[in-house]
Amino acid sequence: MKMILLVDDERWVRKALIWTINQLNLPLKVVHECSNGLEALDWVKENQVDLILTDIRMPIMDGIQFVKELNNLNHTMDVVVISVHDEFQFVQQAIRSGVFDYLLKPIDEEELRACLEKWLEKSSNSESKEKDGTEENLPASTIEKVLEYISKTPINQLNLKDAANHVHMNPSYLSQLFKQQLNKKFVDYVTEIKIQEGKKLLVNTTLRMSEIADRLGYADVAYFSNNFKKITGLSPSDYRKINIEQ
Secondary structure (H helix, E strand, C coil), X not given: CEEEEEECCCHHHHHHHHHHHHHCXXXXXXXXXXXXXXXXXXXXXXXXXXXXXXXXXXXXXXXXXXXXXXXXXXXXCEEEEEECHHHHHHXXXXXXXXXXXXXXXXXXXXXXXXXXXXXXXXXXXXXXXXXXXXXXXXXXXXXXXXXXXXXXCCHHHCCHHXXXXXXXXXXXXXXXXXXXXXXXXXXXXXXXXXXXXHHHHHHHCCCCHHHHHHHCCCCCHHHHHHHHHHHHCCXXXXXXXXXHHC
């Protein structure tokens, strides 16, 4: 059974979509719902799903921003975006960010079925390739290669998919291997590196918060600030003020 995260700000839309997915009798289950992209980002940092269905228009953080930020996280899941007919320019942005597919509102049951069946086939093929190819990989040496890749890659370009491609491995498998070998998730490891670099930039430069966030690979300043405070206990501006005064 594959697990789905559903992201939409309208509760009745989420409930209707869950009901429709259940009626399709596919090996899929919606295991969690979120009402905006920021809420979803926080959830996927601590939980794993196989597929995300997300609306484009949402308050706080919309679907496009969500997809961009997701690419900086433990991105082992595929994404299908949901939009209305006059939002195709946003769909194009999402496609360029690597989403699997898109659906238009109102969602047609057969189009939803076709999309999900296509994804299930793709997922099955990926798992078969992973099973055939990963037995030869030595966990310790693989992680060493990944750590070397992380150290040589610009901090704003670090993401799980590219790291996995570097060692010719499925992102989901690499995520599990990373946690097994280092007792730390890939996304948490990279986040700590970003926050350490952020500390240096805050104290040693006069860059604006938006410029620092951009250098660290955060497309959203609020999300950078949220991560920074979770790790350091201080907002970026407070951290800068305290350390400069000292």
